[in-house]
Amino acid sequence: MAEMFSMLGTWNWLVLGLLLMGLELLAPGVFLFWLGLAALLVGLLSFALSLSWQLQILMFALFAVAAVPLWRRVARRNSGASQSNPFLNKRSDALVGRVFTLEKPIVDGAGTVRIDDTIWRVAGPDAPAGSRVRIVRADGASLTVAAD
Template identity: 30%
Template structure:
């Protein structure tokens, strides 16, 4: 027991910064955001470590860890997830609202269109057929197929 008390009494700013760094490295390896909050609380605890004793340090670490976890899970994590639909690595999402040109005649509402130097499989929203050379606007995506409005 004396060994534990001695270890706790040796906690200082550098120990808390080391704990924060280790937790941040673990967070980088897992990518869950759950380990980010104890890392943040360890960093904040390091700011107080020079002024308070180890019982208060542990209370600050535990209290802030729970608080940061609740607030981060409630407010930060949904914003991180909303960025998942940003269109990054999905080139077709940037085509919504763009004008395309029909390169092969549509039959049964399906055909091919060109935007820039790329041809895309497409279908019309209302099932109508478009002639070669006609212009249309991309309204949505269905997988890799563009949905068009004449």
Template identity: 30%
Template sequence: MEWLTTWTAWHWLILGFVLLIAEILIPGIFLLWWGLAAVVVAGLMAFVTALTLPLLGIIYAVLATIFSIMWWKYQHGRDQADEKHSVLNQRNHAMLASRGVVQEMGDNGIGRGRFGDTTWRIQGAGLNIGDTVEVLAVQGITLIVKKI
């Protein structure tokens, strides 16, 4: 147990690199921050030699926690921003600015248009069968279109 009381910067570096290698083998972006905290503690030991092992352990735990929280806040903010601009699983919103051809048209300005391999309910003024249209907006399941 003597090795536990005489940790050097090398021990912290080895711990850091073992955690970084484990992060590569078991991805999850969590061991990365623990490994980086151990490398920082090793660097700190190179400059300040009077630190005790319990104090170094506390510094390591605090750094690992801070790094993990900083990463979580960064990633959480990025995920929130991506959700606001994502059209994943919202095909009707992905249809904005797409072009299609009118297939059916009623007297009330509501009809069906073909967009790719799918037909959609469309609404627009002055449309005839065969007209090329562009999607301006989405209201429920109806695409608001204009003739181009």
């Protein structure tokens, strides 16, 4: 085992780093990326400095452990992006309070309204086609409306 570790060289670390990053593409989870980055750093430092295999493994372990808080900081910073758009992936919630024109009349409590390129089912009091309605509640792909 020690003989195998003593054979570790710069190219081994670079290949390992690229392999781990490539595996990240196949099984995304952001974990293998940081291990691959740690291996690439050890490989690049091995180019510049003549390091023993013990030091290379120690550096890899330190870089891999240091990557965890770095990843958490990056993830925390990026989570603020979803707060800037609170309706991301909640398109129907973004429609509440807006006024639209009925495409098909509401008969027996059901009708449709066209919003951009999508036809939405609406529920509410009976109204003829062309009436203006305000969306008061969103429930999945169904909208509840009231006369405007």
